[in-house]
Amino acid sequence: EITSEGARYISEAIQSITTLQKLDISRNKISDDGAAAISDGLKTNNLLQELNMLYNEITSKGARYISEGIQSNSTLQKLHISHNKISDDGAAAISDGLKTNNSLQELDMSSNEITSEGAQYISEAIQSNSTLQKLHISHNKISDDGAAAISDGLKTNNSLQE
Numbered sequence: 001e002i003t004s005e006g007a008r009y010i011s012e013a014i015q016s017i018t019t020l021q022k023l024d025i026s027r028n029k030i031s032d033d034g035a036a037a038i039s040d041g042l043k044t045n046n047l048l049q050e051l052n053m054l055y056n057e058i059t060s061k062g063a064r065y066i067s068e069g070i071q072s073n074s075t076l077q078k079l080h081i082s083h084n085k086i087s088d089d090g091a092a093a094i095s096d097g098l099k100t101n102n103s104l105q106e107l108d109m110s111s112n113e114i115t116s117e118g119a120q121y122i123s124e125a126i127q128s129n130s131t132l133q134k135l136h137i138s139h140n141k142i143s144d145d146g147a148a149a150i151s152d153g154l155k156t157n158n159s160l161q162e
Contacts, residue, residue, distance in 0.1 A: 001027075007034030011041035014048060024052040026080070035062030042069030042076065050078040054108070063090030067097035074103050082110040082136065091118030095125035098132065108136040116146030123153030126160060133161045 002010070007030040014020060030038070035058050042048070058066075063086040070076060086094070091114045098104065114122075119142045126132060142150070154160060 001029050002034070003029050004031050004033035004037065006030070008037040011037040014038075014041035015044045018047060020045075020048060022050040022052075023048060024050075026052045026054040026056065028055070029057050031057045032059055032062035032065065034058075036065040039065040039069030042066075043072040045073065046075055048073070049075055051076060052078075052080040054080050054082045054084070056081075056084055058084040058086060058090075060085075060087050060089035060093065062086070064093040067093040070094075070097040070101045070104060073101070076101075076103055078106040079104060080106075080108040082108045082112065084112055086112045086114070088115055088118035088121070090114075092121040095121040098125035098129045101129070102131050104129075105131055106134040106136075107132060108134075109140075110136045111139040114140040114142060116141075116143045116149065118142070119146030120149045123149040126150075126153040126157045129157070130159050132157075132159055135160060135162075 002025060010025065014023065058081065066081065070079065090112065091109065094109065114137065122137065126135065
């Protein structure tokens with residue numbers, strides 16, 4: 001299993017490799033420190049289009065790092081961070097990244113302990129993001145209030161398709 005140390009090596013590689021378009025590091029233990037390292041790679045990589053980091057023990061702290069990476073990156077189209085523990089604070093961080101990102105088309109945040117509070121942040125992000133086409137937030141702890149918030153966001157979003 002890849003840990004945060006291995007993620008640092010991968011980050012170095014994605015900063016210099018000029019052909020890598022997809023990276024799947026799912027089902028490892030990169031944790032928040034590894035998410036920080038991968039985020040550093042995203043900040044300078046101008047080719048990576050798909051990043052899969054599901055099942056990696058990432059919390060809201062790691063989500064803040066990922067948010068920094070997607071704010072700086074202009075090529076990433078798919079980000080899969082499901083089955084972590086980003087919670088509402090992490091949803092807020094990722095949502096902040098979505099507000100300024102103009103390349104991400106698919107985001108999977110399923111199974112991340114997000115509640116209605118996090119759904120409100122997501123709603124705010126989808127109101128201002130015009131490139132996201134697919135959003136996956138299933139298997140979280142979103143109640144009717146959260147569903148109402150997401151609905152409000154969908155009313156003004158013209159890009160989401162699923």
